[in-house]
Amino acid sequence: MVAAMRQLREPLFVVKMNGTVLPVSGGHAYLCGDAAPADAHPLLGFAPPCLPEQLGDPGFCAELGIRYPYLGGSMAKGISSVPLAEELGRAGMMGFFGAAGLPLKSVETALDRLASSGLPYGVNLIHSPHEPELETALAELYIRKEVRLVEASAFLALTLPLVRYRVHGIHEDADGGIVTPNRIIAKVSREELAERFFSPPPRKISQGAGGRGEHHGPAGRTGRSDSHGPGGDRRGRFRWSHG
Numbered sequence: 001m002v003a004a005m006r007q008l009r010e011p012l013f014v015v016k017m018n019g020t021v022l023p024v025s026g027g028h029a030y031l032c033g034d035a036a037p038a039d040a041h042p043l044l045g046f047a048p049p050c051l052p053e054q055l056g057d058p059g060f061c062a063e064l065g066i067r068y069p070y071l072g073g074s075m076a077k078g079i080s081s082v083p084l085a086e087e088l089g090r091a092g093m094m095g096f097f098g099a100a101g102l103p104l105k106s107v108e109t110a111l112d113r114l115a116s117s118g119l120p121y122g123v124n125l126i127h128s129p130h131e132p133e134l135e136t137a138l139a140e141l142y143i144r145k146e147v148r149l150v151e152a153s154a155f156l157a158l159t160l161p162l163v164r165y166r167v168h169g170i171h172e173d174a175d176g177g178i179v180t181p182n183r184i185i186a187k188v189s190r191e192e193l194a195e196r197f198f199s200p201p202p203r204k205i206s207q208g209a210g211g212r213g214e215h216h217g218p219a220g221r222t223g224r225s226d227s228h229g230p231g232g233d234r235r236g237r238f239r240w241s242h243g
């Protein structure tokens with residue numbers, strides 16, 4: 001039965017044959033017993049095929065360019081390693097490299113390797129209230145290395161390095177659409193925090209981050225985190241092809 005249940009691409013019929021309950025993947029089921037052939041067996045249960053790629057919101061996968069709606073969360077000090085992120089990417093999911101607690105140089109090496117893999121990946125940016133310069137240095141590294149997706153964790157409010165990362169590179173395309181290359185998936189534990197990530201950054205921060213304030217210009221309009229889910233702005237250009 002367990003082996004049959006693992007055949008996700010096949011329908012599963014549970015039938016009673018000669019007093020034994022058996023899993024079957026083919027055949028015909030008759031809802032009306034009278035219509036069934038004389039040698040038909042009682043049908044005890046049925047489950048249609050259920051594929052991992054059919055779970056979740058298809059828009060989530062489309063926006064991130066992944067096949068399955070699964071993200072491997074960051075685990076500090078490289079526990080979620082480059083090979084782990086690569087394997088997840090190879091398998092049609094996405095993994096976040098666990099950059100927290102690592103020297104900047106190690107993070108840089110990991111980023112180079114991830115970039116050269118050609119696979120989708122993300123990287124952790126963890127709020128460091130006691131080491132603000134570290135948070136700044138990491139955010140600047142992500143900008144410099146053109147990391148396109150960051151998992152932001154432990155933030156209690158938007159900070160300048162985070163907003164600077166988010167607004168970096170925002171521009172209008174030839175059709176006047178706003179392109180927001182850098183994306184943030186925020187890990188939040190409370191509604192108030194989610195609200196902060198869904199809102200434009202405070203004017204003081206957005207100005208410091210190089211934006212033009214809450215209500216003016218592309219940076220002001222899209223400096224917020226991804227209010228439509230990881231896709232954020234509907235015209236975002238974050239796409240991935242598995243070749």
Ligand SMILES: Cc1cc2nc3c(=O)[nH]c(=O)nc-3n(C[C@H](O)[C@H](O)[C@H](O)COP(=O)(O)O)c2cc1C
Nearest residue numbers: 072073074075076077079098100124126152153187
């Ligand atoms: C050993 C370990 C280290 C973790 N380190 C981080 C981290 O550095 N940054 C972070 O955002 N989340 C961290 N997490 C949280 C995971 O990314 C994930 O969100 C959490 O484990 C929930 O997912 P799960 O239910 O699949 O375990 C860590 C989790 C574990 C188990």
